Amino acid sequence: MKHSEYYVTDENIISNIVEKQKRYFYEQKTKSKAVRVQALKDLQSMIKSNEEVIMEALKKDLNKSEIEAYASEIGILLEEIRFTLKHLDGWMKSKKAKTVMTHIGSKGYIIPEPYGVTLIIAPWNYPFQLAISPLIGAIAAGNTAIIKPSELTPNVSRVMEELLAKTFDPSFVTVIEGAVETTQILLKQPLDYIFFTGSVNVGKVIMQEAGKQLIPVTLELGGKSPCIVHRDANVELAAKRIMFGKSMNAGQTCVAPDYLLVHKDVKVQLIAQLQKAVTQFYGEDALTSGRYGRIVSERHFDRLIEFLQDGKAVIGGNYNEETLQIAPTVLDEVKWDSSVMQDEIFGPILPLIEYESVDEVVSAVHQKAKPLALYLFSESEEVQQQIINTVSFGGGCINDTIMHLATPHLPFGGVGESGIGQYHGEASFKTFSHFKSVLKQTTKFDFAFKYPSDNQSLKTIKKFLK
Template sequence: MTTLPFHEVFAQQQAYFRAGRTLHVNERRQALITLQAAIRRMEQPIMQALQQDLGKSQGEAYMTEVGVVLDEVRMAIKHVRRWAKPRKVRTALTHVGSRGMIVPEPYGCTLIISPWNYPFQLAIAPLIGAIAAGNTAILKPSELTPHTSACLAKLIRDTFDPQHVTVIEGGAETSQQLTALPFDHIFFTGSVAIGKIIMQAAAKRLTPVTLELGGKSPCVVHADADIRLAAKRIAFGKWTNAGQTCVAPDYIYVHRSRYDELIHELERAVQQFFGEDPLNSGEYASIVSKRHFERLATFMDNGAIAFGGSSDATTRRMSPTVLTDVTWEMPVMQEEIFGPILPVLTYDSFEEVERAIIERPKPLALYLFTNDRQLEQHVISRISFGGGCINDTLMHFATPYLPFGGVGESGIGRYHGHFSFQAFSHEKSVLRQTTWFDFSFRYPGSKHRFQLMRKLFK
């Protein structure tokens, strides 16, 4: 971690970028290769830090934090030369003799503010895009996961010139000071409330932003769903990282005819994953802080507990819990839960579900369990959401071939794979005009100008 004043760190990165140190694609690719090797070298310390901060098992830490990032960097190393190459475009009839191209160029100096729930993955994944696109970057990790933040700082310090990439640790005040600097792009992952503050700060300088936020992501289980499989996949999506996932199912709408069966199969899946006592399972994560634990505890008396409901404040563990008999007026349905509590509502007609979803802010994710292709197409075409799955949860986030991002209050912009490169690039339009000839009718005063123009633009 740097000890220089923030404005000096920024000035050094600005000078580094303006000197052209990040522009050559070979240098970018080599930086990605070096980052890949550093992550592999530090796999164990990273996973240990994640266990200390969030109680993540080695399997969960590798799958959701380390492995997915290695997949991202592998793809960037393979394709960055093609991504960075100017692309020719077609020539319009009105531009005969010219050639048009799109030239990707880096924004310049970028700021990446990452959250606490996936503190390694959500810092490094956007960084891969920033480096591939040819930017410098300052990483500001979450203060709520200090062991992982320290691990990130060491990894970056041992891998990069601080004028290229560096880590600045700290709390909300640090974020405020950093967002006041004239960055060329800000990438933020976190809550909707903080995302609005980041956007306000960026607006003062018209700084472009990528905001990966959250919201209440619905999960719909239709009458024709395979309930046992749906329950297993919902349980995986909801209780990975103890529900502290921005794209976790926030609530379920299940057809009334399958309600009892789904509750039974969810409980069965929890026992299969975490045993009879999830609070003492080595596969189950803890809540990040006392404050977050206490916030979640206030939801426990909303509706009725179908199963779960136990907790341990000392270890900040809260068992997978399903709530029934809930209504939209209850606090648990008024805000994003971001924890291991899962409300279940019933419906008789899908129109009830559709109305409930579209009357509220657009969700970051939506999950639908059905074999009805007509219903599937209706949901995809009529309901707006950031991204999602049919007959699964979370897995759309894990592929670098799909863009990830929100819509409306759930976020602005998208990333992963090539989309990360695009998130950190400006696509510059360039037209190379011929000097072999010149059309006189384009200029004022030329004969028959109006008639010729009308023919060309027909």
């Protein structure tokens, strides 16, 4: 079901919304601690009192089960708000900075201030969480916010628009629904910050458009996140945690394990344990399980089905065109130049390539763009440190998958092609804040040597600046 009747494609309407938010911001209505705290509490209350409505929309758009919808789209947000409310006072305070000898008598301060009108462009895979999570940071930092949800999840988009319209003045927080045309109009507006979550290719377009006005951006992108299973791994536990990370939301997760690098000594054992995990999670047929999601659209489904030709399905491989579901699948006999190994998969297909040495793994991962996530299963501290110290990636886990994303204590973001900037917890506050440096100088005395006069001034300055 499409809700295109709600799309906003009139440039005058969008410009008017931005102008109202500019005015609201410059009237200082977002900046006090009391306003920020109340707005976060209102957001918290909105989520709690509409859990069933949100989960129903997620079910319609992505067939998300209640437990998955709550854990990944609702509960994680409530924890983020709780954490932000607890620490906001400290984050907002100006910090004193040390001064140097040439600045005796002065005091330095670093003052966090909001940017102004922020645009949050949200993706379809976690359509509620990945819109509201950056909103928490935008509000906490004192900004106004415009959210542009994905048109591929129209039910969540509509629910979000309705709920936020009831909760906030649109001059403070609002949702603008639409497709590509709406985004293009938004990117032409005099915004103060853009936060985008989505694909690498679209991220490049966002950055290019933002660059025309020198609008700062955060880009939360993706890439091929490797999952390494070394010979000394706890294979049974590794299989369960790998399949959990890969099958959540039918693999449509930016930090899902994208491909498996498995030591040849444990390959057969790992495949058997991965199959065991699939059965444990979803029964004998995941496609008939009420706990398993679907692919978001026919276009994405068709793209994924083609990958099944790139190897031998040792687990899964079956699919249902009517429900747009693909069973959790592990492909063996995959080559590095196969199409499934070129771009981020973003689905429940897991190619498997075996290796013999850790150096081989490091070399292989270095051949690709820096990934958003990396996962290593090994009991060896030496192997763990070798991977951490030699491979660049946004973030990741040792002996687990995706869980680094679910804590406000760890900043989340990519590196290189997998993203620019970080958020979650204090990192969200920092992302949506400009840190203004101010030097407060004394008028009780003055140093004559800093002014241009004679050679004696130069000698004095050289004594201080050496």
